[in-house]
Amino acid sequence: MAVLEISDLVVEWDARTGERVPVRRADVVARLHAAGDRRAARIVQRMPVAGEFLDPVAMDELLVRVHTELQRLNEELHMAQRFAELLVPLLTAIRASRSRLRVVDIGCGLGFMVRSLAASGVLGADVELVGVDFNRALIAEATRLAEDERLPCTFLHANAFALTEDATVYLSSGVLHHFAADELPEFFRAQDRAGTLAFIHYDISATRLAPLGAWLFHRARMREPLGRHDGVASALRAHDDTVLLSAVEAAAGMDAFLFEPSIHANPFCAAMRPVVGLRPALVDNFRHALGRRARGLVAG
Amino acid sequence: MATAVPVLLGLLALIDAAFAGFRAATGRNARIHKRPYYLLAARRGLAGGAIGLVLVALPVAVALSGSADPGTRYDELVRAGMRMLQVLVPFAALVVASLLTYWLLPMRESTFVILVGLGPFTLLRPVVALGAAVWAVAGSTDWLPWAVATAATASVLAVEPVVHRCWYRAPV
Numbered sequence: 001m002a003v004l005e006i007s008d009l010v011v012e013w014d015a016r017t018g019e020r021v022p023v024r025r026a027d028v029v030a031r032l033h034a035a036g037d038r039r040a041a042r043i044v045q046r047m048p049v050a051g052e053f054l055d056p057v058a059m060d061e062l063l064v065r066v067h068t069e070l071q072r073l074n075e076e077l078h079m080a081q082r083f084a085e086l087l088v089p090l091l092t093a094i095r096a097s098r099s100r101l102r103v104v105d106i107g108c109g110l111g112f113m114v115r116s117l118a119a120s121g122v123l124g125a126d127v128e129l130v131g132v133d134f135n136r137a138l139i140a141e142a143t144r145l146a147e148d149e150r151l152p153c154t155f156l157h158a159n160a161f162a163l164t165e166d167a168t169v170y171l172s173s174g175v176l177h178h179f180a181a182d183e184l185p186e187f188f189r190a191q192d193r194a195g196t197l198a199f200i201h202y203d204i205s206a207t208r209l210a211p212l213g214a215w216l217f218h219r220a221r222m223r224e225p226l227g228r229h230d231g232v233a234s235a236l237r238a239h240d241d242t243v244l245l246s247a248v249e250a251a252a253g254m255d256a257f258l259f260e261p262s263i264h265a266n267p268f269c270a271a272m273r274p275v276v277g278l279r280p281a282l283v284d285n286f287r288h289a290l291g292r293r294a295r296g297l298v299a300g
Numbered sequence: 301m302a303t304a305v306p307v308l309l310g311l312l313a314l315i316d317a318a319f320a321g322f323r324a325a326t327g328r329n330a331r332i333h334k335r336p337y338y339l340l341a342a343r344r345g346l347a348g349g350a351i352g353l354v355l356v357a358l359p360v361a362v363a364l365s366g367s368a369d370p371g372t373r374y375d376e377l378v379r380a381g382m383r384m385l386q387v388l389v390p391f392a393a394l395v396v397a398s399l400l401t402y403w404l405l406p407m408r409e410s411t412f413v414i415l416v417g418l419g420p421f422t423l424l425r426p427v428v429a430l431g432a433a434v435w436a437v438a439g440s441t442d443w444l445p446w447a448v449a450t451a452a453t454a455s456v457l458a459v460e461p462v463v464h465r466c467w468y469r470a471p472v
Contacts, residue, residue, distance in 0.1 A: 067330070068328060069327035
């Protein structure tokens with residue numbers, strides 16, 4: 001039976017226009033019941049409605065609250081440092097042939113990654129940092145937070161499958177498991193475009209321990225029932241290494257790698273691991289810039 | 301022991317309260333730089349813990365002063381406090397060790413500490429506090445240690461939800 005995340009169901013956007021679509025609460029509850037997830041159905045049943053539709057303002061506030069809590073988990077997992085660990089050598093390798101560098105975080109949510117990298121300045125002042133998300137409420141909140149701290153980064157509305165934002169490097173964190181396995185090739189193909197030299201997509205490592213770890217982590221750290229539910233569902237939906245590497249082949253112009261996949265790392269420490277796509281001409285320079293850590297870059 | 305036990309218990313309660321204040325504020329601020337925000341939250345927790353200590357200590361002082369044999373009853377309280385420390389000190393030591401490990405280890409290994417230490421410890425904390433209270437008064441027939449252990453445990457466990465409700469119900 002399909003594992004569903006509540007956050008994927010309670011807000012809906014028209015893929016063509018980007019406009020919000022009303023969501024009938026009874027439909028979401030029925031879908032969750034059909035998936036055998038009574039707990040999730042109960043959580044949605046308690047959500048406020050305007051008429052028969054889920055209240056859009058309340059849903060936006062809820063998702064902002066959940067993403068704010070989620071940021072704490074990203075902070076504890078040192079996700080910004082994990083990205084910097086790969087981005088710094090990657091951009092070093094790219095700088096030799098490029099003057100303009102643009103890093104775009106797809107599905108950025110509240111933009112923690114982009115804002116954190118902007119705040120640290122670790123990538124250098126010549127790197128433009130952009131976050132994109134399909135949810136306009138999250139983009140508005142990310143923009144507010146960045147302006148509040150005067151961080152040099154921007155946030156825009158965009159569809160992950162029809163990217164309008166050019167990038168030298170695309171990123172994402174915790175986004176891949178939101179897509180079905182058969183949607184992943186299209187996601188990667190959309191990034192195999194002129195001007196793009198690489199992508200780094202971190203997601204939950206699909207180990208046997210992942211659901212237990214996710215339960216513990218979310219139970220201990222998150223207050224929102226939605227967040228606790230979706231945290232475990234995310235781990236259950238995580239794609240294994242084979243699925244990811246197979247999907248990355250759709251980006252035919254890129255060489256695909258996993259960085260420290262679970263079979264090469266202590267499974268307790270491999271809670272998150274990225275799939276990396278690189279233009280072939282870049283691979284040697286990137287390995288050289290990575291130094292000792294290049295051993296963790298495993299080809300597909 | 302007559303002084304060391306209550307002082308040590310009080311110190312543990314205050315340190316725990318500061319961390320409780322920190323936890324009450326977590327997940328409510330998505331800014332990147334949050335040091336002043338967390339320090340304020342810890343101070344709020346500390347103040348809550350101090351108020352809790354006073355609320356526990358004052359009735360104890362009143363009860364002892366009105367007692368026919370205050371020395372015996374105080375000794376009974378100290379014995380209960382020592383038993384409480386037998387549970388709390390090892391747990392506190394584990395938490396401190398986990399925190400140090402989290403701060404000192406490289407990022408992947410410190411993630412491991414979150415999963416096997418600090419995360420589960422957060423979940424275990426109320427159980428440990430209740431267990432310490434039960435162990436403290438086990439075998440005691442005097443109502444005063446029972447009342448003090450119950451009030452102290454309730455006070456310690458109340459800090460985080462009270463601080464959260466007062467200041468951190470919504471994201472800032």
